[in-house]
Amino acid sequence: MSELDVVVTGGAGFIGSNLCHQLVERGHRVRVFDNLRRANLPAIQGLIDDGSITLIDGDIRYRGAVAAAVAGADVVVHLAATSINRSQADPAESVDIDVRGSEHVFSAAADAGVRRVVFASSASVYGPPETLPMREDDPLRPQTPYCLGKLAGEHLLQYYGRRAGLEWNILRFFNVYGPGQHTDAYYTAVASIFLDRILRGEPPVVDGSGEQTMDMVHVRDVARAVVCAVESPSTGNICNVGTATQTSVAELAQMLIDEVGVDITPEFRPRNVLVARREADVSRAAATIGWAPEIPVRQGVAEIVALARESLR
Ligand SMILES: NC(=O)c1ccc[n+]([C@@H]2O[C@H](COP(=O)([O-])OP(=O)(O)OC[C@H]3O[C@@H](n4cnc5c(N)ncnc54)[C@H](O)[C@@H]3O)[C@@H](O)[C@H]2O)c1
Incomplete structure (x- = not known):
């Protein structure tokens, strides 16, 4: 090239x-x-x-x-x-x-x-x-x-x-998603927002049932x-x-908790979400x-x- x-x-x-x-x-x-x-x-x-x-x-x-x-x-x-x-x-x-x-x-x-x-x-x-x-x-x-x-x-x-x-x-x-991401846009920056909370010892707050999925790409x-x-x-x-895979918001929260290695349970908050599933x-x-x-x-x-x-x- x-x-x-x-x-x-x-x-x-x-x-x-x-x-x-x-x-x-x-x-x-x-x-x-x-x-x-x-x-x-x-x-x-x-x-x-x-x-x-x-x-x-x-x-x-x-x-x-x-x-x-x-x-x-x-x-x-x-x-x-x-x-x-x-x-x-x-x-x-x-x-x-x-x-x-x-x-x-x-x-x-x-x-x-x-x-x-x-x-x-x-x-x-x-x-x-x-x-x-x-x-x-x-x-x-x-x-x-x-x-x-x-x-x-x-x-x-x-x-x-x-x-x-x-x-x-x-x-x-x-x-x-990935290093250096802004934490102000809920849907796209959800990983960083969850992680900030988990590292502070607070539960990640999951909108709705957490079944809504994203296709997260690095x-x-x-x-x-x-x-x-x-x-x-x-x-x-x-x-x-x-990435051609669905990751639910609840799965993501759990993945982050497992990776940090703490004993925290995610919090669920009722809310309407714009897109229910993505792959x-x-x-x-x-x-x-x-x-x-x-x-x-x-x-x-x-x-x-x-x-x-x-x-x-
Ligand atoms: N991050 C995501 O999940 C995602 C998903 C789909 C599409 N995109 C698109 O990818 C592109 C890059 O996204 P990102 O996440 O890096 O966003 P970002 O906000 O980090 O980067 C955008 C950059 O554009 C600059 N900018 C904004 N308005 C400008 C203007 N009027 N003139 C000149 N510069 C301006 C900002 O200063 C910033 O540096 C965007 O077009 C975004 O819509 C991002």
């Missing part, structure tokens, strides 16, 4: 910072474009300091700034987005960032002659699934401005693909899927990125971009417990 100039919007975030390390290891030159609102700068500071990546403090809501950042790039990876929670608190801002901002990224890339765009979409575009495992051709019923923005982004990118010959790959991430597996989408000869693919069919990613998950949930959970323990020492 030849070295590429890659711009990563949102590259200072949870998934982006992991991606930066993998892209640099693969020999690519990386420019991060991020407004630093939810950045995890320490995770990429070493790469900035040794000159492996360049950081541009900018916002995708400003098209001129995006255009300047993507000039001369071979590939743009578009990760910058608002969070589900924030999109419900401020739908107008979500439209500004997730729809208009994404349009800026795609049109600027097309105008600059960028070869390929990889877009981070989300399993939340499916809404409540009718059948499991969830396949890319299943019906899409997005439930929040964030999910609508992701679906709009998918369509806008395909539009610029048709209009400007831009190559693209779209990845629908399931429930991404952030390093997700970053590797993006690398595959960047480098693969195959383009024009929409691919699920998950990805990941066969398309394997067949197209050549990606498959490698980190089983139990191994990923053991790793975050070990890291959390180390940080308490």
Whole structure:
């Protein structure tokens, strides 16, 4: 694989910072474009300091700034987005960032002659699934401005693909977890929230019966899927990125308790949950971009417990 100039919007975030390390290891030159609102700068500071990546403090809501950042790039990876929670608190801002901002990224890339765009979409575009495992051709019923923005982004990118010959790959991430995750979004960060409580000797609080399931996929597996989408000869693919296994919230709580090795019983709190069950069919990613998950949930959970323990020492 030849070295590429890659711009990563949102590259200072949870998934982006992991991606930066993998892209640099693969020999690519990386420019991060991020407004630093939810950045995890320490995770990429070493790469900035040794000159492996360049950081541009900018916002995708400003098209001129995006255009300047993507000039001369071979590939743009578009990760910058608002969070589900924030999109419900401020739908107008979500439209500004997730729809208009994404349009800026795609049109600027097309105008600059960028070869390929990889877009981070989300399993939340499916809404409540009718059948499991969830396949890319299943019906899409997005439930929040964030999910609508992701679906709009998918369509806008395909539009610029048709209009400007831009190559693209779209990845629908399931429930991404791992070291460095924010703890403010209940559903995606549930592992970190549970763990914080267990390590303080408090019971993890499980919403509903705890039977609701997630398809938890480790952030390093997700970053590797993006690398595959960047480098693969195959383009024009929409691919699920998950582990293809269901983990119930109650199972996750128990896994964390077992791993920490304490005698705690989870607490159950009645609450309506947005998506009852999730499990990805990941066969398309394997067949197209050549990606498959490698980190089983139990191994990923053991790793975050070990890291959390180390940080308490
Ligand atoms: N974490 C998950 O479980 C998950 C699941 C599905 C999809 N995704 C998608 O993957 C991508 C990365 O997610 P993440 O978990 O790393 O999120 P994150 O919040 O950690 O990272 C997003 C980054 O984008 C930056 N950003 C936000 N708004 C911006 C703007 N207007 N202009 C420039 N930069 C901006 C933030 O500062 C942050 O560094 C997002 O598009 C997200 O929607 C994540």
